[in-house]
Amino acid sequence: xxxxxxxxxxxxxxxxxxxxxxxxxxxxxxxxxxxxxxxxxxxxxxxxxxxxxxxxxxxxxxxxxxxxxxxxxxxxxxxxxxxxxxxxxxxxxxxxxxxxxxxxxxxxxxxxxxxxxxxxxxxxxxxxxxxxxxxxxxxxxxxxxxxxxxxxxxxxxxxxxxxxxxxxxxxxxxxxxxxxxx
Amino acid sequence: xxxxxxxxxxxxxxxxxxxxxxxxxxxxxxxxxxxxxxxxxxxxxxxxxxxxxxxxxxxxxxxxxxxxxxxxxxxxxxxxxxxxxxxxxxxxxxxxxxxxxxxxxxxxxxxxxxxxxxxxxxxxxxxxxxxxxxxxxxxxxxxxxxxxxxxxxxxxxxxxxxxxxxxxxxxxxxxxxxxxxx
Numbered sequence: 333x334x335x336x337x338x339x340x341x342x343x344x345x346x347x348x349x350x351x352x353x354x355x356x357x358x359x360x361x362x363x364x365x366x367x368x369x370x371x372x373x374x375x376x377x378x379x380x381x382x383x384x385x386x387x388x389x390x391x392x393x394x395x396x397x398x399x400x401x402x403x404x405x406x407x408x409x410x411x412x413x414x415x416x417x418x419x420x421x422x423x424x425x426x427x428x429x430x431x432x433x434x435x436x437x438x439x440x441x442x443x444x445x446x447x448x449x450x451x452x453x454x455x456x457x458x459x460x461x462x463x464x465x466x467x468x469x470x471x472x473x474x475x476x477x478x479x480x481x482x483x484x485x486x487x488x489x490x491x492x493x494x495x496x497x498x499x500x501x502x503x504x505x506x507x508x509x510x511x512x513x514x
Numbered sequence: 515x516x517x518x519x520x521x522x523x524x525x526x527x528x529x530x531x532x533x534x535x536x537x538x539x540x541x542x543x544x545x546x547x548x549x550x551x552x553x554x555x556x557x558x559x560x561x562x563x564x565x566x567x568x569x570x571x572x573x574x575x576x577x578x579x580x581x582x583x584x585x586x587x588x589x590x591x592x593x594x595x596x597x598x599x600x601x602x603x604x605x606x607x608x609x610x611x612x613x614x615x616x617x618x619x620x621x622x623x624x625x626x627x628x629x630x631x632x633x634x635x636x637x638x639x640x641x642x643x644x645x646x647x648x649x650x651x652x653x654x655x656x657x658x659x660x661x662x663x664x665x666x667x668x669x670x671x672x673x674x675x676x677x678x679x680x681x682x683x684x685x686x687x688x689x690x691x692x693x694x695x696x
Binding site for chain 1: 528530
């Protein structure tokens with residue numbers, strides 16, 4: 333196993349409301365020195381929840397400013413400071429699809445891009461849903477959409493189901509539920 | 515279908531070597547005005563390649579400055595301006611594992627985080643590998659690792675196989691090859 337590079341210095345080079353860019357100077361064990369950049373994250377991470385009600389998945393359509401269009405997604409959101417991922421998952425469900433779940437469990441924990449940021453996403457499965465809405469902070473009402481589980485793989489062919497973590501969540505669900513991938 | 519928000523202005527608020535932060539002012543169709551932030555990407559995107567040789571997957575171990583540790587990953591890298599994803603995939607294979615492939619095809623195109631950035635990743639499957647190295651730009655030699663396909667799902671249990679897009683690539687491979695998920 334290679335010896336880890338030594339971090340010589342970490343310098344904050346830009347900060348906006350959402351993003352914080354750092355420059356990291358480091359020396360690899362072979363003596364080579366390099367400068368990398370990364371995004372610093374103060375947040376405890378985020379959750380993405382796959383809600384299953386009966387034979388259907390519940391999804392939302394939400395505007396994404398990166399791609400400048402509406403994207404199909406499972407409910408998701410940031411974990412508040414001090415909040416447990418499980419609690420955040422239930423809160424986001426209530427805010428985004430108006431339902432609470434008494435049965436939320438972890439499907440997979442993942443990191444979005446370890447070369448550029450250290451930020452965990454907890455992908456959860458939520459069942460036993462009951463109507464129990466909380467007000468959200470979205471600028472407009474979210475469109476809700478039901479998708480039959482027995483056609484789940486067709487979601488991958490939808491142009492607006494393009495987000496890698498949503499696709500990962502779908503596969504993780506199929507893996508967990510042993511839904512044959514063909 | 516909801517009417518798209520109107521983008522009122524896009525302002526560049528910080529730029530470093532790697533990252534370019536923009537503020538976007540927009541008005542939703544219900545009249546509500548909000549300010550979002552996003553990362554602008556000038557790059558044509560990146561490729562991640564799953565190399566299969568015989569009954570094994572080929573992986574690398576590379577230092578990731580986001581998590582400050584070595585991560586297990588399939589070969590990957592940026593697409594150069596004007597370069598086809600397929601060409602970039604073959605070049606990265608030669609640079610990172612010293613092998614060329616005469617059979618590269620798309621498993622899945624994905625976007626890493628559409629709410630924050632518009633950047634595509636082409637996940638490719640590469641077979642028919644032959645020794646044909648190109649010099650890479652890594653600061654140190656990359657450790658190479660072989661993993662038997664019939665134990666592929668165990669990769670998901672490795673703590674250093676944490677990257678979401680790598681996990682997605684593994685599932686996409688299993689889906690494509692019809693490897694039962696249990």
